[in-house]
Amino acid sequence: MNINQIMLAGTALEARGSGALHWPEERLLAVSDLHLGKSERIARNGGGFLPPYETTDTLARLDAEIAATSPRTVVCLGDSFDDMAAADGLTDAATEWVTRMMAGRRWVWIEGNHDPGPVDLGGTHLAELPLAPLTFRHIARPGASGEVSGHYHPKASVRARGRTVSRPCFLYDRDRLVLPAFGTYTGGLRCTAPALQTLMRAEARAVLTGPRPTTIPMPRVTA
Template sequence: MHFGLTLGSENLHALPSGALYWPAQKLLVVSDLHLGKSHRLARRAGQLLPPYESRATLQKLDADIAALRPATVVCLGDSFDDLESADSLDSADSLLLAQAMAGREWIWVEGNHDPGPLDLGGTHRAELKISGLSLRHIANPSERYEISGHFHPKARLAGQAKPCFLVDDQRLIMPAYGAYTGGLWTESPALTSLMQPRALAILTGTKARAIPMPR
């Protein structure tokens, strides 16, 4: 149910879950998990939400890993919602994350929310390049063949908001993978200024579905 696309010379699969799979590298990319967001909202704003978003996000990630068995997982920034959120995972969530990380290379790319290096194992990078593609949290307008996150793009379809990938022949912007994340409409100047006129929005959900990027 994925949508196949090409960036540079590399074939990629946009998954209905909001993850990106790179078959040639056996690599799974997810962005903006924002683990611990409900705890941060409770601490800073007194806004009480059911504290299950980390569990839902990690279970979704576990399902993608079980289905694809990647050799490497790249978390493309904002994996945790703030410094204290990194310490707020309960024992069951910590176990889910440890199980996901076991037996594979795990790379944490820095994001604007991220607390920096964490005592969770894996490798921490500001950004990375793999086989001609650049992976970073926030898009660099001057970069070609880039995968980034940060903006949480979403599009309207049949009156519903759908998180989506944005892709053209120069870059790909990931949707937020986390359960409680908001989003930025594709019509926003921050996104239309980055994406070429013929860019696609690949909607997530039960099936990855491509439409012209709404502007």
């Protein structure tokens, strides 16, 4: 089973092996940091060439999660595009794919630091989405409660069959839940990074993504 249950603010949520979050009671699916168009943006800015397949792969995995969960609402938690030019540069095929996934459901684009403005793809554009008892936003805020966010692209490592496996992960404690990046070409920030060590409570746990999501205590820096 590729689902681990997380309780946040008395709400039962499902951390899925893909990196998507499902709220069954609300029939809501949330994903973060798709970073569509990343390879195009890197090439446009004179960087190295990456095979331009990440948009197709990311959309295919999102489409599969929508088919599996049949959500009424899809929330994209910011940085859905690598920048606004990448949003404008979507191919006709990718635009039609997104439009088809949006049909018949509420689709919310949360503003991120890479894509702060609206994109001409329909849906609703919000700085954050309050849906009691939870609030969905891109970047976690100190002191928040019942918060679901992204931005940090957390990843963690675990020993399995004599080797160390590193994977994107969910992080959660009693106050907040941070989603992994869903985009195919997105990197990751280790849980031992100071920003995540400071953000998460001492009892925080990590759910590593993959065919069998694994829950472990959030790795900590030891003296």
